[in-house]
Amino acid sequence: MAGSKFAGERLLVVAFEGWNDAGEAASGAVRTLKEVLDLYPIAEVDPEDYFDYQFNRPSVAADEDGNRQIVWPAVTIYGPTQPNSGRQSEVYLLLGTEPSRGWKTFTREILDTVDENGITSIIFLGAMLADVPHSRPISVFTSSENAAVRSELAIERSGYEGPVGILSVLADAAEKIGITTMSIWASVPHYVHNAPSPKATLAIIDKLEEIIGIDIPRGELESEAAAWESGIDALAGDDDDMASYIEQLEQARDTVDSPEASGEAIAQEFERYLRRGGDKPDAGSAGDEPWRPAP
Numbered sequence: 484m485a486g487s488k489f490a491g492e493r494l495l496v497v498a499f500e501g502w503n504d505a506g507e508a509a510s511g512a513v514r515t516l517k518e519v520l521d522l523y524p525i526a527e528v529d530p531e532d533y534f535d536y537q538f539n540r541p542s543v544a545a546d547e548d549g550n551r552q553i554v555w556p557a558v559t560i561y562g563p564t565q566p567n568s569g570r571q572s573e574v575y576l577l578l579g580t581e582p583s584r585g586w587k588t589f590t591r592e593i594l595d596t597v598d599e600n601g602i603t604s605i606i607f608l609g610a611m612l613a614d615v616p617h618s619r620p621i622s623v624f625t626s627s628e629n630a631a632v633r634s635e636l637a638i639e640r641s642g643y644e645g646p647v648g649i650l651s652v653l654a655d656a657a658e659k660i661g662i663t664t665m666s667i668w669a670s671v672p673h674y675v676h677n678a679p680s681p682k683a684t685l686a687i688i689d690k691l692e693e694i695i696g697i698d699i700p701r702g703e704l705e706s707e708a709a710a711w712e713s714g715i716d717a718l719a720g721d722d723d724d725m726a727s728y729i730e731q732l733e734q735a736r737d738t739v740d741s742p743e744a745s746g747e748a749i750a751q752e753f754e755r756y757l758r759r760g761g762d763k764p765d766a767g768s769a770g771d772e773p774w775r776p777a778p
Contacts, residue, residue: 487635487636487694487695487696488604488631488632488635488636488663489604489606489663489665489694489695489696490694490695490696490697491696492573492603492604492663492695493573493575493600493601493602493603493604494573494574494575494602494603494604494605494606494695495560495574495575495576495577495597495602495604495605495606496512496513496516496574496575496576496577496605496606496608496691497513497576497577497605497606497607497608497650497653498510498512498513498577498578498607498608498609499558499578499579499580499581499648499649499650500579500580500581501580501581501648502581502648503581503609503610503648503649503650504609504610505610505611505612505669505671505673505676505680505683506610506612506671506675506676506678506679506680506683506684507610507679507680507684508610508669508671508679508680508683508684508686508687509608509609509610509669509684509687510578511679511680511681511683511684512608512684512687512688512691513576513577513578513608514578515684515688515699515701515702515704516574516576516688516699517561517576517578518702519699519700519702520563520574520576521563521564522561522562522563522564522574522575522576523561523562523564524559524560524561525560525561525562525575525596525600526559526560526596527557527558527559527560528557528558528579528582528589528592528593530555530556530557530558532585532588532589533558533582533583533584533585533588533589534555534556534580534582534583534584535583535584536556538583539556539580539583541553541554541555541556542554556579556580557579557580558577558578558579558580558582558589558593559577559578559579560575560576560577560593560596561575561576561577561578562575562600563575574695574697575600575602577593581648581649582649586649586652587652589649590649590652590653590656591656593653594653594656594657594660594662597657597662598660602662603662603663604662604663604664605653605654605657605662605663605664606664606665606666606667606691606694606695607650607653607654607664607665607666607667608666608667608668608687608691609648609650609666609667609668609669610668610669610670610671610680610683610687611668611669611670611671612670612671612672612673612676613670613671613672613673614673614732614735615670615671615672615732615736616672616729616732616733616736617672617674617675617682617711617712617715617729618712618715618716618729618733619733619736619737619740620686621669621670621671621680621682621683621685621686622669622670623667623668623669623670623686623687623689623690624667624668624669624670625638625665625666625667625668625690625694626638626639626640626641626665626666626668627640627664627665627666628640628641628654628655628658628664629658629663629664629665631663632663632664632665636665636694638665641666650666654666665694667687667690667691667694669683669684669686669687670683671683672715672732674725674728674729675715678711680711681704681707681708681710681711682708682711682712684704684708685701685704685705685708688701688704
């Protein structure tokens with residue numbers, strides 16, 4: 484896909500911490516890009532306008548000299564130090580906390596900055612908790628509301644209906660003013676939702692690199708992903724219920740991925756999986772241990 488509509492464009496890659504960022508996978512991907520690309524802050528929103536500090540609380544941290552300071556929720560756009568440098572793709576980044584109010588005004592402010600910098604396309608990154616095994620490749624889903632993008636990349640329009648985050652609001656507004664958009668979402672195993680998921684971050688970066696056609700150095704990410712998977716394997720090795728639950732997820736995933744699988748076989752496997760999950764308390768919800776037998 485190196486010749487896709489997003490290659491060679493002045494492109495903004497967007498991720499927000501919070502509701503859209505299971506396992507910190509999406510924000511982790513943007514942080515990786517920020518570390519390896521020659522970028523600097525070009526715009527930052529005023530947190531007073533968009534954050535409820537009882538919901539998005541500031542934190543206290545020590546700086547390099549050991550002095551304690553208050554760190555406020557923020558949304559920052561980063562740009563290249565040399566725009567119009569003739570590189571194949573000029574990548575900008577947006578990283579920050581999902582705002583808790585004023586979404587319409589926030590969207591207008593972000594898109595004004597997009598227009599001022601001549602950005603012509605946006606890729607939104609997200610991650611969701613799902614009933615998927617950590618031991619299999621991370622599932623990555625791409626979608627777009629732009630018909631030309633769907634045709635070129637052979638991807639689908641999202642069929643989701645329900646509550647949305649700021650990513651969907653920004654994407655809708657961007658398409659209405661002629662900015663080309665698409666989304667990349669990774670599925671994070673819900674039974675390890677409390678820890679960052681470098682394996683999901685790596686999967687997002689792999690897909691992003693494929694679409695925009697530039698090399699993205701992985702740094703320590705590959706070794707961190709392997710250590711993450713090994714750590715969960717070790718936990719499951721000491722917990723028979725957890726190991727059995729993961730095995731069920733693996734069987735369901737392998738059935739879907741099998742080249743011999745028919746639509747009927749896939750449906751039957753998912754029905755069996757749902758029946759197995761039916762006797763587990765709130766299977767799939769964050770904060771539970773769905774592999775535990777019901778009391």
